[in-house]
Amino acid sequence: MMPESHSSIELPVFDISQPISPSCLSSLSLACNEWGFFHIINHGVSKDVYRKLYSLSTHIFSLPYESKIKLGPSSSVRTYTPHFIASPFFESLRVSGPDFFASAQSSTGILLDHPNPDEFSETVKEYGIEMSELSRRIVRAVLMSMGGDFARKFYESDFNNCHGYLRINSYSPPEISTVEGKEVEGLGMHTDMSCVTIVCQDEIGGLQVRSREGKWMDINPREDTLVVNIGDLMHAWSNGKLRSSEHRVVLKRNVHRFSLAFFWCFEDEKVIFAPDEVVGEGSTRIYSPFVCREYLKFRESSEKGKFDKVGFTVKDFAGNLKR
Ligand SMILES: O=C(O)CCC(=O)C(=O)O
Numbered sequence: 118m119m120p121e122s123h124s125s126i127e128l129p130v131f132d133i134s135q136p137i138s139p140s141c142l143s144s145l146s147l148a149c150n151e152w153g154f155f156h157i158i159n160h161g162v163s164k165d166v167y168r169k170l171y172s173l174s175t176h177i178f179s180l181p182y183e184s185k186i187k188l189g190p191s192s193s194v195r196t197y198t199p200h201f202i203a204s205p206f207f208e209s210l211r212v213s214g215p216d217f218f219a220s221a222q223s224s225t226g227i228l229l230d231h232p233n234p235d236e237f238s239e240t241v242k243e244y245g246i247e248m249s250e251l252s253r254r255i256v257r258a259v260l261m262s263m264g265g266d267f268a269r270k271f272y273e274s275d276f277n278n279c280h281g282y283l284r285i286n287s288y289s290p291p292e293i294s295t296v297e298g299k300e301v302e303g304l305g306m307h308t309d310m311s312c313v314t315i316v317c318q319d320e321i322g323g324l325q326v327r328s329r330e331g332k333w334m335d336i337n338p339r340e341d342t343l344v345v346n347i348g349d350l351m352h353a354w355s356n357g358k359l360r361s362s363e364h365r366v367v368l369k370r371n372v373h374r375f376s377l378a379f380f381w382c383f384e385d386e387k388v389i390f391a392p393d394e395v396v397g398e399g400s401t402r403i404y405s406p407f408v409c410r411e412y413l414k415f416r417e418s419s420e421k422g423k424f425d426k427v428g429f430t431v432k433d434f435a436g437n438l439k440r
């Protein structure tokens with residue numbers, strides 16, 4: 118059987134180093150409503166930091182399972198997700214902000230055989246700080262795209278206490294690229310539990326977004342470009358105006374894939390409730406108010422292997438219009 122064929126989607130590209138012009142705001146608004154995905158350039162993250170992070174992480178992933186699993190689901194630190202949780206071909210390392218250095222050190226401290234723990238932690242810290250700053254800029258731009266003074270009105274009150282964490286993802290190549298004509302998923306269909314996510318995918322590709330009609334569309338890698346997507350938290354806060362799209366990663370035969378996903382989230386105790394002005398007169402709230410932490414718990418416990426994968430979204434948790 119032939120593998121499914123996919124169309125690719127040309128997402129708009131925004132220069133995040135510049136103030137966003139009115140015409141860019143309307144195309145940003147369109148991208149957030151239609152796809153929940155867009156690209157950014159001139160993000161200020163140097164190739165050097167990326168390369169260092171790639172090589173230092175690759176070293177960690179190459180350590181024996183017995184070492185890595187000490188960081189894993191069974192330890193109190195829980196920074197490592199081994200193979201066979203999200204998929205047989207996926208493993209990841211999590212580093213949490215705001216003190217990215219300390220978080221990375223607590224992992225490398227457990228990996229006693231790590232040759233240069235400080236270099237890894239320093240590099241993660243540099244990347245984490247850059248991504249946090251970028252996330253703030255992106256949230257402001259997205260708010261602006263929703264309405265004239267939304268950024269001024271809601272940034273401070275609702276988004277000022279956001280925090281981020283980084284997931285370093287390593288996808289190992291399966292020996293076959295299709296099973297009965299279906300692609301091999303490195304990461305199954307899911308939505309992100311973030312306000313916004315910033316993804317740095319390597320040149321291999323494989324990231325796909327699901328269209329409203331349910332068709333998988335390739336998001337092709339672009340040099341020096343980061344992928345941004347809206348997550349469930351900002352989707353709910355916007356009363357569904359910003360789309361949190363289902364996406365996944367498919368793998369190619371024998372090609373290793375590496376990605377960095379940075380999740381920018383509301384504080385755990387925040388009650389997520391779309392403001393009246395965001396809902397708009399005459400419209401109803403499509404989500405009941407909910408505490409961020411409770412949603413994260415729901416996602417963890419409703420899935421096999423406690424991983425943010427497959428199936429359940431904020432619609433199932435707090436949606437007023439049940440699916
Ligand atoms: O690896 C990628 O390109 C995307 C990863 C992703 O969607 C996630 O970690 O939530």
Ligand SMILES: [Fe+2]
Pocket residue numbers: 307308309314364
């Ligand atoms: Fe994701």
